Amino acid sequence: MSSCYFYMSFLPIYILVLGFTIVIDYFAGIFIEKSEGRKRKLFLWLSIITNVGILGFFKYFNFINDNITILLKLFNFTNPVQDLSFILPIGLSFHTFQAMSYTIEVYRGNQKSERNFGIYALYVMFYPQLVAGPIERPQNIIHQFYELKKFEYERVVAGLKIILWGFFKKLVVADRLGIYVNTVFANPYHHSGLTLFTASMFFYVQIYCDFSGYSDIAIGSAKVMGYNLMENFKRPLFGRSFADKWYRWHISLYTWFRDYVYQPLAKRARRNRFKLLSYVVLIFTLSGFWHGANWTFILWGMSAGLSIVIERIYKDKVRPHKYISKRWMTFWGTLIPFPIGCIMLVFFRAPSLTDAMHILSSIVTFKSGHFFKGTPPINFYYCLIAMGMLFMVEYVQEYYPKIKFIGNNSVVIRYTSYVLAILIILMIGVFNGGQFIYFQF
Numbered sequence: 001m002s003s004c005y006f007y008m009s010f011l012p013i014y015i016l017v018l019g020f021t022i023v024i025d026y027f028a029g030i031f032i033e034k035s036e037g038r039k040r041k042l043f044l045w046l047s048i049i050t051n052v053g054i055l056g057f058f059k060y061f062n063f064i065n066d067n068i069t070i071l072l073k074l075f076n077f078t079n080p081v082q083d084l085s086f087i088l089p090i091g092l093s094f095h096t097f098q099a100m101s102y103t104i105e106v107y108r109g110n111q112k113s114e115r116n117f118g119i120y121a122l123y124v125m126f127y128p129q130l131v132a133g134p135i136e137r138p139q140n141i142i143h144q145f146y147e148l149k150k151f152e153y154e155r156v157v158a159g160l161k162i163i164l165w166g167f168f169k170k171l172v173v174a175d176r177l178g179i180y181v182n183t184v185f186a187n188p189y190h191h192s193g194l195t196l197f198t199a200s201m202f203f204y205v206q207i208y209c210d211f212s213g214y215s216d217i218a219i220g221s222a223k224v225m226g227y228n229l230m231e232n233f234k235r236p237l238f239g240r241s242f243a244d245k246w247y248r249w250h251i252s253l254y255t256w257f258r259d260y261v262y263q264p265l266a267k268r269a270r271r272n273r274f275k276l277l278s279y280v281v282l283i284f285t286l287s288g289f290w291h292g293a294n295w296t297f298i299l300w301g302m303s304a305g306l307s308i309v310i311e312r313i314y315k316d317k318v319r320p321h322k323y324i325s326k327r328w329m330t331f332w333g334t335l336i337p338f339p340i341g342c343i344m345l346v347f348f349r350a351p352s353l354t355d356a357m358h359i360l361s362s363i364v365t366f367k368s369g370h371f372f373k374g375t376p377p378i379n380f381y382y383c384l385i386a387m388g389m390l391f392m393v394e395y396v397q398e399y400y401p402k403i404k405f406i407g408n409n410s411v412v413i414r415y416t417s418y419v420l421a422i423l424i425i426l427m428i429g430v431f432n433g434g435q436f437i438y439f440q441f
Contacts (some may be wrong), residue, residue: 166216
């Protein structure tokens with residue numbers, strides 16, 4: 001009931017949409033398990049078509065209709081169908097994919113169909129991760145709903161620590177960077193190439209801290225209640241390559257496309273290298289389209305896939321030189337993808353292809369102009385300090401995992417905690433009620 005109330009606090013009527021898909025998938029899972037032969041696949045496709053159809057209607061109808069209108073104009077025809085006016089149900093992309101993973105896993109025999117309707121509904125509607133993930137698998141979470149939960153001090157404290165770190169990333173880092181990023185991207189034609197590139201770098205960190213911050217809050221909240229959700233981010237800023245960075249980013253979505261789209265296609269490729277690399281580009285392009293109904297998202301996903309493909313093609317040709325240590329190779333493998341990733345994310349952030357191309361051309365040609373901070377200088381310095389603290393903490397987490405930042409009596413950790421506390425006090429005004437970026441997906 002609490003999950004229903006949580007979801008209905010946005011637009012109550014949309015609970016009917018969610019309830020409809022829950023009923024369809026609940027019975028589809030049972031029929032898939034009971035049936036044999038083609039009937040099993042029929043019920044699976046019934047579930048998939050229902051979920052994809054609802055997602056496509058609410059999220060992609062206007063996008064498809066607009067492109068049809070443009071295409072018809074080329075031949076002097078008029079599109080009689082008008083765009084629809086409605087608000088996208090919150091978290092639709094997330095709980096749709098989670099629901100599909102259930103019926104697919106039942107079809108594959110990896111998960112028994114859930115006969116308790118309330119338990120299955122809770123699997124789809126579990127409120128910590130209902131609106132923005134992580135996108136869970138039934139094998140990981142359903143059995144936990146049957147377990148008796150007791151108060152455990154250590155578990156509750158661990159969950160609260162994760163929540164605290166999530167709030168730091170969201171309120172102190174992401175929201176502060178967002179002030180600068182929003183100001184610059186609101187009118188990119190008035191800024192220099194250096195300003196636009198700085199805003200792009202800030203956005204890279206902003207969207208990471210925004211979404212990973214929410215994931216931490218969701219994971220921590222579930223842990224406080226006794227449930228373990230999957231890890232969704234694993235310090236992608238410290239990935240050793242393009243592939244490693246993307247594999248650490250939005251892990252639940254990446255593994256979803258890997259398991260349910262890429263691997264079935266790869267089985268048919270029969271070790272055809274060209275097809276396998278093409279499928280990599282395909283799943284990242286689909287991932288971009290999943291993020292938003294705009295050509296900018298599609299190009300962002302395609303560029304991400306191409307970066308991995310290019311890296312795979314040439315990885316064997318770039319080997320550590322005898323005079324260059326592996327540590328230096330790791331350093332450059334971590335450093336080089338960052339600015340390129342920032343440039344690719346211009347497509348993600350820009351409102352249109354025209355704006356994106358202008359921003360990219362300004363960055364590449366290093367368009368002259370004054371370095372415009374866009375906000376009071378103190379905000380720019382706060383951005384740098386906040387990012388510095390983030391990198392410092394994640395650097396220690398990545399390379400010195402045995403050190404605990406909270407609950408450790410070492411001098412370094414104690415003073416780090418003091419600095420973090422001071423930063424939170426200084427930047428507490430950054431919270432202006434802005435929603436999480438990924439709530440729209």
